[in-house]
Amino acid sequence: MTHPQPTTQVPSRKALLAICEQGLDLATQAGADHAEVALDWNREQEASLQANDLDQVRSSDETTIGIRVLVDGRPGFATTNRSDDLQATVDAAVAMARAAPPDPLAVLASPQPYEDVPDALDDGVLALSPADLASMAMGELRRIRALDPRLTIDSGAISADISGRALASSSGIRAAWRCTSASGYLMGMAVDGKEVGSFAYDGDAVRRWADLPHALEVALQRFVDSSIGALGATAGRSFRGAIVLPPHTFAELLISPLLGGLAADGVRTGTSPFKGRIGESVAIPGLTVSAGGRGLAGHPVAPFDREGMPRVRRKVVDQGVLKGFFTDGREAAAAGQASSGDAVGGAGSLPRPSATAVSVDRGTASIAALEADGPVVIVTRWSGSTNPVSGEFSGVVKGGFLVENGERRPIRETTIAGNVWEALHQISALSHDRSTFYGSSRYPWARVEDVSVTAG
């Protein structure tokens, strides 16, 4: 195979930073005491699918610039997608700052050293043409539909992104990094005569174009299994007992609300239930959750966060015990600590604290063992809502199965209800196997006891 020849020119780190520095100069001239300019440059190509056919190929280029200023301790923030519009955007930010109340928590961090690592640019992505994307999208469509003619694809896409992030501040931060990514997904269902099965959705993202086919082979096999498995669904039964959560559902139902509650802004404002609970048990001893740092293996991310702080990997829950919160500069100032390097957000939004590169430690159980001792409902996909304050959740099991007396059958019109904070203590087993999603998170399967299951 010949080495692909890049056809896309990517702005250099120096060129991206030059725009940020221009913004800093304008901010100072406009009266800002302190300023930060964040920039995202992005080129995207996508071949989209619809109704079992190619829909269109789309391309777009955009630069987004976010300007944060402080004037007499008063903050202002304005963004634009026009690099020829910097003056107006600076003026808007300064005007907002002059009208805002003073905010003692509004600070711009001082530079902290971070490991300067090479950009993650892939020549394969840089060389892609519209025909390449269309060819791959239709190739995947045909491959999947050939596995079972009952499969129908409502939508999907193969995408290739090239992006650059730069950050400059009046406190001396200068940071820039560039990367490529390629991704694909399918959304659809199985149709058998008049029966329409539940939606399934799956896909993956990689840094290198050459890695995408294998990644999609794994992800789209999950899609096929979910779609076909949902056919023949009949009514379930109501009981109070165990549910099994595949990795993605485990993340959505239990881990995401947990991580949301560990964002320090919610802790400070009183919406999080975890205030004052560092060092306490918040889950079973078998649960360890890590986040942050330079990304999961094979999917590197920038070495700095949205505010230019070094990203650090750590355990936020260690053997069930709460170890810390996610902070950005503002929350760190509120807590009188250094930032944990967990500020997220694009150039077009203010920084906020959140988890990235999440990984839950594997357990020891086999998936078969999780499904034993029925009745058990396997929650293939979950469609519901969780109150992030009370922890109450209630929702519908999608494409799910009821396992009891050695029989496994698909079910419909079944809901589950409970409380997330209690359920974290009701996990009875975690699987040894784990799945990785879009290069950015990794979870095992989980079995949770004592959940309300209601059949229609």
Place this chain on the structure above:
Amino acid sequence: MRTTLQDCLQQAGGDDHVELRYHAKSFRSVRFENGGLEKATTRRRDGVGVRVLSSGTWGFAATDRLDRASICEAIDRARASAQASAPFRTRKVPPLPPAQLAVGHFEEAGVEEAEARSFEERVALVERLERAVRATSSEVPSAKAVYNEIIENKAIATTDGADVSYRLVRPELYVSAVAERDGQRTSVSESVGVTGPWSCLFREPGEVLASRAAQTAVDLLRAKAPEGGRKTVILAPSIVGLLVHEAIGHTVEADFVQSGSVAAGLMGQQVASELVTLCDSGRSEHHPGAGGVIPVDDEGVLAGRTEIIRQGRLVSYLHNRESAAHFGVAPTGNARAWEYADQPLIRMRNTFIEPGELTLEEIIATTEDGYLLDGPRNGQADATGEFMFGVVTARRIRKGVLGELIRGVTVTGTAFDVLRSVDAVSSNFRWDLGSGHCGKGQPAKVDAGGPYIRCRAILGGEQG
């Protein structure tokens, strides 16, 4: 901008269908929480999105530069994408049939008022309402008020005659309260989103919204969880809105019908009770200020009223120009793109059930055993026609009398089964889903609502 777009169309040449969409969107947001201004943002994003239909295939390109040369370069890129991908498309798109295309300028009310509104005025609003939430009860230690405002300026031009521009503003208010007693906590939010001026946004005073959020949160601390199962339910307009949007609206979007949704093959059939007439409109029917108003869709088609279900019979899907050509009908003005760099998809606008003749009191009085559901949370639809939506509060009804408050539930069922079970429709009407947005690969501002209706659905609740 219309002149620039027309000039670019002239320069484009050839026989291809070319569609240009200039879209300038400004977004302003202020958030006040626990006595302090937490966040304030002003964001502007504008550019031109280009679609070209060439060799029976669409190509799309976008540019954030507004000069003629850049727009023409984007046309070339879109055309090249279409031609490069045409060999891979199985079913070619035929030439688009004529449609009722818009010409002229449309100005929705409230834009100048919004542009003139100062930052201080927006901050003062959220500060006042956040204080009102906490002042309602000593059991409310934490509160938040958020005001968002989107101003949109669009121009659309096509080679077959669309030449239109419009401006509108969508203000939105959101308040939430956290209530706490004896270690137990809950939270409730109230929100409103409209298209139009503040007189539409404040059809009830903001302080009423604020105190209702707080009082409901406090009341829910004492409320029990519901008993799960199939029940008789009276849905408030906000929940009717969720039902028609999630359970029916997505199912009848023609791209999904073509993929095999449960609405495929049901045209002309009785899919609901004869009491149900269900519509989607680009206008604000019955009451001003619906949150999903558009005078024109993003293909330049005038966006009128589409009857989807008439007295229980399915009579139309929701179309863009391509799907309308496939089904041999006129486009319904449902092609919408979130921002300039997004391609138009078939999306809803303002979806509703037409009001009936009963009063709410009459419907409650004739309910032997059921629940009154109000306060929307999120919602989702499935290919099977099964839907889910979350409800903040439920009130028990026994022998025609409204009883105790029950904690929030999930409601599910199969869309057309639920609509067939409708046996009472009130004469009220309210738009009540204008805040937040619908997601389908990209966001869209929509609204939904209607009267109170009584039907049968499954409540997710506690067992054993």
